[in-house]
Amino acid sequence: MADLPSQWTHEPRKILRFRAGEKVANIDTDATPGYTGDKNGSTEVQTERNQRFAGLQEMLYANGKAGDSRSLLLVLQGMDTAGKGGIVTHVVGAGNPMGIHYTGFGVPTEEERAHHYLWRIRKALPAGGHVGVFDRSHYEDVLVVRVHELVPPEVWEPRYDEINAFEKELVDSGTTVVKCAMFVSLDEQKRRLSERLERPDKYWKYNPGDLDERKLWPAYQEAYQAVLDRTSTDYAPWHVIPCDKKWYSRLAITELLIEALKGMKLTWPPPDFDVEAEKKKLAGL
Numbered sequence: 239m240a241d242l243p244s245q246w247t248h249e250p251r252k253i254l255r256f257r258a259g260e261k262v263a264n265i266d267t268d269a270t271p272g273y274t275g276d277k278n279g280s281t282e283v284q285t286e287r288n289q290r291f292a293g294l295q296e297m298l299y300a301n302g303k304a305g306d307s308r309s310l311l312l313v314l315q316g317m318d319t320a321g322k323g324g325i326v327t328h329v330v331g332a333g334n335p336m337g338i339h340y341t342g343f344g345v346p347t348e349e350e351r352a353h354h355y356l357w358r359i360r361k362a363l364p365a366g367g368h369v370g371v372f373d374r375s376h377y378e379d380v381l382v383v384r385v386h387e388l389v390p391p392e393v394w395e396p397r398y399d400e401i402n403a404f405e406k407e408l409v410d411s412g413t414t415v416v417k418c419a420m421f422v423s424l425d426e427q428k429r430r431l432s433e434r435l436e437r438p439d440k441y442w443k444y445n446p447g448d449l450d451e452r453k454l455w456p457a458y459q460e461a462y463q464a465v466l467d468r469t470s471t472d473y474a475p476w477h478v479i480p481c482d483k484k485w486y487s488r489l490a491i492t493e494l495l496i497e498a499l500k501g502m503k504l505t506w507p508p509p510d511f512d513v514e515a516e517k518k519k520l521a522g523l
């Protein structure tokens with residue numbers, strides 16, 4: 239396990255990968271699978287791994303500039319307070335913004351509703367050389383839509399297969415897809431929501447509607463179970479991320495991104511000019 243900090247006893251991409259038969263109801267959201275370190279040492283590890291991610295991300299971007307059409311897409315799904323925003327800030331945020339394409343998916347606009355649900359998703363896909371981040375995603379169309387019965391079952395039911403086909407097409411066209419299902423316990427969610435109500439700098443994150451969603455947790459669990467059971471594929475597997483410890487979920491997702499970028503076997507693109515000739519020219523100026 240070269241290139242993994244020594245605190246990892248197992249590779250995150252293996253230990254966190256959703257296994258057939260695994261139950262959402264049994265996820266230990268407070269666990270730190272594969273990691274022996276604790277919160278104290280985590281900041282140091284995070285800083286170091288942020289740099290590793292940033293280096294690889296820059297290499298991907300450089301390749302994109304040189305015409306490489308490959309990209310990476312991070313899909314973040316999770317209930318409110320799971321920490322999606324923190325991943326965007328503290329993990330992806332370590333990269334060079336020039337090569338990051340962030341999209342948050344909220345309630346569809348009138349225009350979006352007039353189209354197929356994948357329309358807005360396709361528009362947000364990362365271009366070659368970019369890391370795309372979906373803060374919520376097409377999975378909302380089989381999560382909130384299913385839980386709230388926004389469309390009848392005969393409409394959402396075929397979407398699982400359709401999403402698989404869509405992601406296959408994406409992967410075949412050169413996008414590495416990293417899917418993270420982020421889970422917090424109801425207790426931890428309550429603590430985080432109450433913090434949002436205590437601190438003026440957190441009010442902006444609070445939405446009274448979050449409490450209604452909280453009441454629907456059993457229905458969401460069922461919907462998340464279906465997502466994991468039916469859309470974790472060889473080409474785009476789900477990773478189950480325990481999120482009660484923010485420091486752990488950040489470290490874990492950082493490693494998933496590093497691993498995915500390493501899997502692309504990137505190298506710095508060669509110059510498309512004569513380096514020696516340019517040096518001579520520059521020296522004479």
Ligand code: ADP
Nearest residue numbers: 318342343344345346374378379382383388445
């Ligand atoms: P967040 O809560 O992640 O900070 P927003 O407040 O912008 O972000 O909006 C998220 C809300 O939009 C969530 O309640 C989510 O369920 C909802 N949403 C996202 N996609 C859809 C969709 N396709 N249909 C209905 N609601 C959706």
